Amino acid sequence: MAMTIDPTSLAFLLAENRNQPMHVAGLQLFDPPDGASPDFAREMFEAAIAVDEVAPLFRRRPFYSIGTLGQWVWTEDKQFDIEHHVRHNALPRPGRVRELLELVSRLHGTMLARERPLWEMHLVEGLADGRMAMYTKVHHALVDGISAMRLMESTLSSDPAKRNMQLPFAARPPSRSATSPESDRRLADVPISALRTALGLTAEAAGLPAVLIRTLAKGIRNETSAVSLHAPRTMFNVNITGSRRFAAQGWPLERIRGVSKASGTTMNDVVLAMCAGAVRTYLLELNALPDTSLVSMVPVGLSSRKASSMSGEGGNAVGAVMVKLGTDLADPAERLESVHRSMKDGKAALASMTPNQIVAMSALGMAPSLVIPMLRLNGIARPPFNLIISNVPGPRAVQYFNGARLTGTYPVSVPMQGMALNITCNSYADDMEFGLTGCRRSVPHLQRLLVHLDDELAALEKAAGVG
Structure with missing residues (x-):
């Protein structure tokens, strides 16, 4: 049927x-x-x-x-x-x-x-x-x-x-x-499902105009919000081919946690800083690093009583934050602080919104990434952000299948037109596993990013006085 x-x-x-x-x-x-x-x-x-x-x-x-x-x-x-x-x-x-x-x-x-x-x-x-x-x-x-x-x-x-x-x-x-559950929607669902929800907003979102003005004002001032107006043009923001290159590696959560505690930041901040430093070094090697900071779209789950009351069964409000990665900064400690400040401001901005407003703002922030490829303006119009970085929680204990021990699990993501690089991480037992997926032609020597991620974690440990 x-x-x-x-x-x-x-x-x-x-x-x-x-x-x-x-x-x-x-x-x-x-x-x-x-x-x-x-x-x-x-x-x-x-x-x-x-x-x-x-x-x-x-x-x-x-x-x-x-x-x-x-x-x-x-x-x-x-x-x-x-x-x-x-x-x-x-x-x-x-x-x-x-x-x-x-x-x-x-x-x-x-x-x-x-x-x-x-x-x-x-x-x-x-x-x-x-x-x-x-x-x-x-x-x-x-x-x-x-x-x-x-x-x-x-x-x-x-x-x-x-x-x-x-x-x-x-x-x-x-x-x-x-x-x-609805609260576990993946970041790739945000632009389409959010847009669908935004079209049918109830009276609960009547305050959207004021939120929209505040969000756009922050974007114009190049402050962290759900909308980015200052992402530079990069080699990632081009039309892509169908060929893919995938690279994967894991790092101990203990090392990431050590940097987090010593620096007063979150573990997700450290993961983002690792990616920021790795991408910076990669682009420097190719003589392709912009003078201004790259911007990443990062999904954020926010605990919300309003979301719980709406669903009747608890959950998180899910939104997208445009995070400045600090790739224009040479010092790893300064990059981490930039990422931490950007994430903190972004979460605070979303926390001031209702769940439906968060969804609508996420749709607004993602809309250019859908429209620009449709109009074939990649490489001409300024991109809404430069890449996607996602961090998904996984099993905390070692897992088995019919006695076979799972030693690693790595996400393989979806590059999109105008977004040639996607970095997705998931935790598993004692490790943080990174999966890097890129267009084979647009992101040459993708595996080099693994070396740079390792170097960046060591640099962050040194800057934080750990390791």
Whole structure:
């Protein structure tokens, strides 16, 4: 039976083209359990394609015709082929992480076939250290990034002895952790869902004109708000190709926490400062650093009694803050202070708004990033911001799948036209895992950013007197 595609999901389908695939993804690395067969990956693949029943979400594909009056709808794939969606791969020798990231880069640049359900899972063997990898991509029309992460987490366990566990696509009783509450909306949902909400604001948002004036005034004065009017033109803010490059690495949360405590800043501030210093060094190497500070769009969750009263079940008000990264400052301590001040001011600005006003302001701030590519003004008009940096909380305890220990989990994000670089982080156990996704042509030598992130964390430790 056909089901109408909601406006947010439809927007992700319509926004997609060969140069801008709209799927979110994740890369997980597993240590096989003690005593596992050398064919552990093959056995896992065979078990995956032998599932008795696939969950309805993963049998759904988009469809339109005269019979649907030209409207896009979800329909069940009557010729569902599990072996199209679950695939077994092997890395070429020498089986380094480098070969794995190159494979993920190629897989991530390929669009999902619309005549089939919009997801793929790749089980990868051949790593020299004996680990197995799992790369999973799902179209943003099906789930957002947070939902995808929660769905994966729902299949894991902190019990290494647990067995008979099913992969995310297998049908099973619904779990609260497998869905994303409204308060957990991913940043990529903000521009479209916020715009949709903004069009139907209730009387609760009657104070919006005054908020709009204050927000625009702050933007004009180059102060932190939900709207940026001072982002410089950079090499990231261009038309992109469909080819992707992905780089990933993790750093101990203890090191980030140490800088946070010593400097009186938040851990998210330290993560943003790491990214700011790394991007600064990267652009300096390419002789492409603007004189003024780069601006990043950063999603912010704000605890709000008003949001709780509206939903009746608690939650967070989610908004976007345009953060000045201090890339024009040579001193790492000054960059961290700039980021901290910018985030603090941005949070304070959003805290003064109602939940609907936050959503509307986020839509206003994001609107240019949608309009500029549509009008083909990339590289001509000033960008609303230069890149996206997102930090998502993950599992606090070590996780297992049928005894295989999850040693790392890295988000693979969505670069957009005019935004060639996306940095997404998630915490896992004792580490902060960074996933850097960029246009292969527009962001050359992306992996260099990993070296710069490491150097910047060491510089921040030295500046804070720790480490």
